[in-house]
Amino acid sequence: MKLKIIGVYSIKGGVGKTATCVNLAYLAAYERKRTLLSDLDPQGSATFYMRVRTSDGLKARDFLNHPKERNRAVKATDFEFMDLLPADLSYRRMDLQLNKSKHPKSMLKDIYKGFSKDYDYLFIDCPPNITLVSENVFRTADILLVPVIPTTLSILTLENLVKFFKDKGLPGKKIVPFFSMVEHRKKMHRSIMEECRPGGYHFLKAGIPYSSDVEKMGVNRRPVFLDYPNSPAATAYRELWEEIKKS
Amino acid sequence: MNQAMTFRLTAGHDKSVVLSGIKKLFRLSPYKHGKHKSSMYDSFDWRLYRSDRLLLSGNHTLIALKSISSEDVLNEEPVHSGPSPRFWWDFHGPDLKSTLKSILDMRALIKMSSFEEGFEIYSALNEDAKTVARIGFYKISGTKGSSNPQAEYIQLMPLKGYDNELKVIRDTVMRLKITPVNEHRLVDLLRDSGLEPGRYTSKIDVPLDPTEQGSSAMKKILRQMLNVIRQNEDGIKKDIDTEFLHDFRVAIRRTRSAISQVPGIFPQEDTARFGDDFKYLGQLSNRLRDLDVYILNKDHFSELLPQELRPGLTPLFKSLQKERQHEFMKFVADLDGARCRKILAGWEQLLGMRCDADDSMANAERPILSVATEFITKRYKKTIKSGKQINDTASEMSMHGLRIQCKKLRYLLEFFSSLFPRSDIDLFIRHLKKMQDILGEFNDLTVQQEELRGHLKRIGQKGKVKLKEAAALGGLISVLKIRQDDIRFQFKAVFEEFHNRENTELFHKLFD
Numbered sequence: 001m002k003l004k005i006i007g008v009y010s011i012k013g014g015v016g017k018t019a020t021c022v023n024l025a026y027l028a029a030y031e032r033k034r035t036l037l038s039d040l041d042p043q044g045s046a047t048f049y050m051r052v053r054t055s056d057g058l059k060a061r062d063f064l065n066h067p068k069e070r071n072r073a074v075k076a077t078d079f080e081f082m083d084l085l086p087a088d089l090s091y092r093r094m095d096l097q098l099n100k101s102k103h104p105k106s107m108l109k110d111i112y113k114g115f116s117k118d119y120d121y122l123f124i125d126c127p128p129n130i131t132l133v134s135e136n137v138f139r140t141a142d143i144l145l146v147p148v149i150p151t152t153l154s155i156l157t158l159e160n161l162v163k164f165f166k167d168k169g170l171p172g173k174k175i176v177p178f179f180s181m182v183e184h185r186k187k188m189h190r191s192i193m194e195e196c197r198p199g200g201y202h203f204l205k206a207g208i209p210y211s212s213d214v215e216k217m218g219v220n221r222r223p224v225f226l227d228y229p230n231s232p233a234a235t236a237y238r239e240l241w242e243e244i245k246k247s
Numbered sequence: 248m249n250q251a252m253t254f255r256l257t258a259g260h261d262k263s264v265v266l267s268g269i270k271k272l273f274r275l276s277p278y279k280h281g282k283h284k285s286s287m288y289d290s291f292d293w294r295l296y297r298s299d300r301l302l303l304s305g306n307h308t309l310i311a312l313k314s315i316s317s318e319d320v321l322n323e324e325p326v327h328s329g330p331s332p333r334f335w336w337d338f339h340g341p342d343l344k345s346t347l348k349s350i351l352d353m354r355a356l357i358k359m360s361s362f363e364e365g366f367e368i369y370s371a372l373n374e375d376a377k378t379v380a381r382i383g384f385y386k387i388s389g390t391k392g393s394s395n396p397q398a399e400y401i402q403l404m405p406l407k408g409y410d411n412e413l414k415v416i417r418d419t420v421m422r423l424k425i426t427p428v429n430e431h432r433l434v435d436l437l438r439d440s441g442l443e444p445g446r447y448t449s450k451i452d453v454p455l456d457p458t459e460q461g462s463s464a465m466k467k468i469l470r471q472m473l474n475v476i477r478q479n480e481d482g483i484k485k486d487i488d489t490e491f492l493h494d495f496r497v498a499i500r501r502t503r504s505a506i507s508q509v510p511g512i513f514p515q516e517d518t519a520r521f522g523d524d525f526k527y528l529g530q531l532s533n534r535l536r537d538l539d540v541y542i543l544n545k546d547h548f549s550e551l552l553p554q555e556l557r558p559g560l561t562p563l564f565k566s567l568q569k570e571r572q573h574e575f576m577k578f579v580a581d582l583d584g585a586r587c588r589k590i591l592a593g594w595e596q597l598l599g600m601r602c603d604a605d606d607s608m609a610n611a612e613r614p615i616l617s618v619a620t621e622f623i624t625k626r627y628k629k630t631i632k633s634g635k636q637i638n639d640t641a642s643e644m645s646m647h648g649l650r651i652q653c654k655k656l657r658y659l660l661e662f663f664s665s666l667f668p669r670s671d672i673d674l675f676i677r678h679l680k681k682m683q684d685i686l687g688e689f690n691d692l693t694v695q696q697e698e699l700r701g702h703l704k705r706i707g708q709k710g711k712v713k714l715k716e717a718a719a720l721g722g723l724i725s726v727l728k729i730r731q732d733d734i735r736f737q738f739k740a741v742f743e744e745f746h747n748r749e750n751t752e753l754f755h756k757l758f759d
Binding site: 032050051052053072073074075076078083221 | 323370375376377378406407408409
């Protein structure tokens with residue numbers, strides 16, 4: 001099958017972006033699809049979840065310029081069919097490196113193309129904020145998954161992202177938002193979700209509930225399915241994955 | 248990345264010894280354990296094994312194509328109900344299909360062996376409790392015919408990005424003096440049951456000593472051919488695929504060619520008798536092989552025609568298939584019959600016998616190198632002579648005559664190739680092969696047109712000829728004729744390339 005690239009992105013931090021990336025990549029690998037998770041966030045949370053040290057990662061300069069080093073940096077995770085390209089602290093300066101290159105806006109696209117023979121899915125955990133790195137991911141990804149907490153501020157950031165796509169002439173269809181960290185007992189969450197669903201945005205049906213089981217991924221350092229396979233969060237991720245595969 | 252490494256455990260070097268050795272380096276955590284049954288499939292001539300591939304099917308689960316050296320699953324698909332797949336086209340997944348097509352071509356899969364495997368796999372963990380390698384213990388029993396070999400193995404499985412950790416584990420196991428196995432564990436166990444993966448070959452591969460007596464050298468070559476004949480009989484009778492008959496026929500043709508082209512090895516009456524006998528053996532399956540080739544090329548013929556004419560070929564292939572069934576039954580009966588058995592038994596006896604030389608055996612005691620160069624040179628001269636007579640209007644007969652000369656020359660070169668510098672003789676054979684390919688295609692096109700004309704005539708006589716069928720046959724005859732004229736036209740240049748200065752010098756360098 002042709003490599004499918006899924007970026008997971010949010011302008012805001014703390015919205016469940018990394019948990020989504022790790023859990024969905026796990027589900028793809030569980031279906032025996034060759035999956036690579038590329039952690040571009042210099043904080044390295046996805047790398048941490050996979051029990052790999054960011055010090056094992058490769059420098060931004062090598063990541064961008066040395067295909068051999070890049071391939072050598074790939075590590076098998078503890079799960080069959082799932083590999084990781086770990087993050088490194090130096091990724092916080094990746095914008096500068098990109099700026100020096102000939103094609104600053106499409107360099108990552110060319111880089112990830114190099115993995116198309118070895119993998120069926122590529123998940124990219126993007127750094128928050130709109131930077132040159134994220135713009136590269138926007139151009140690379142077939143789908144840009146955007147977790148949105150059902151609050152007014154989060155909706156505003158989504159609007160900003162849509163506007164950015166429009167301004168840059170990027171295909172807005174790539175943006176696939178879904179609700180994250182949903183607390184159904186909160187009236188505001190419920191009302192925002194109702195407002196947005198029929199509105200201009202095509203939110204995925206499945207929403208990920210706020211859950212301490214997901215938070216505990218930081219302690220257990222593995223996907224939620226292994227410790228809480230029947231939790232509401234695990235079920236919600238599975239539903240989300242089914243929808244993404246169809247889209 | 249490192250490759251998986253396999254070791255065979257023996258008494259005194261058991262699992263506990265290995266585990267306690269590794270535990271000094273890494274924490275081990277149980278990963279998976281269980282028991283499963285699987286079967287290994289390959290073609291008769293081990294095409295998958297030779298391409299570093301292993302096709303394994305678990306009971307009612309998956310059929311997987313793995314790399315032997317890395318243990319990676321390359322393609323897999325669920326086992327479908329019904330009979331197990333035999334040819335590449337019986338599979339479902341497009342990737343698996345195209346990989347198998349490129350390796351197996353027209354060869355069928357045979358179940359080589361079945362295994363029952365108990366396994367315990369451990370993860371080696373680093374200080375972050377991250378898995379850095381996997382260590383598997385396997386207790387396998389195989390079944391192949393009546394033999395029932397058993398063995399225990401340990402396998403070190405690399406994980407991408409953790410080469411150093413695997414190396415440390417490997418060194419520990421090596422220090423325990425456990426024997427590494429340079430094969431996949433299932434292949435290693437297969438050898439215990441007496442099967443030799445990769446052993447069968449239909450090619451001539453007889454190392455000869457230049458000073459060896461002619462009779463001894465020729466008998467070695469002929470014994471190898473007899474071996475190929477014998478090994479393919481069973482597959483022919485079971486009708487596993489078309490290539491059993493093909494290899495069988497080539498071995499018979501080579502035998503016949505050796506008998507007639509290198510005379511003076513056996514007493515004259517034996518030479519005459521077996522010359523006739525092998526001619527008879529070859530002729531028995533001429534029609535059957537032709538039919539096999541037509542049927543194998545069904546898609547190719549169909550693609551030569553425009554879409555709307557293609558259905559018109561269906562009755563032709565139906566009738567060919569029916570005839571093939573009849574020919575097959577007839578041939579198997581002949582093969583099992585008294586005459587065939589007597590010929591092959593008599594031949595086997597002659598090859599095993601020491602004959603005292605008489606006047607008719609002029610080449611029996613000569614060194615094989617001088618016998619080989621003499622007959623190769625003779626045949627080469629004849630080939631060049633008949634090649635020179637071919638022009639743009641050459642008859643099918645004269646093209647056919649040259650094809651036979653080339654074939655005879657090719658057989659001699661292959662029989663004796665071990666006597667000459669490898670790269671030179673291979674190069675000369677390659678040049679000859681180029682000419683043979685074009686002559687072969689020309690001949691196929693001649694025979695195919697005759698077949699189609701014959702079929703057209705037969706359905707005409709029966710008076711039930713259908714317009715679509717006749718159009719398809721007519722269309723095909725025309726396409727084949729155009730291609731044939733094209734080849735006749737090209738031939739001169741191909742022959743000139745074979746007969747150019749460089750290749751002529753190569754010939755003299757080899758055989759003068």
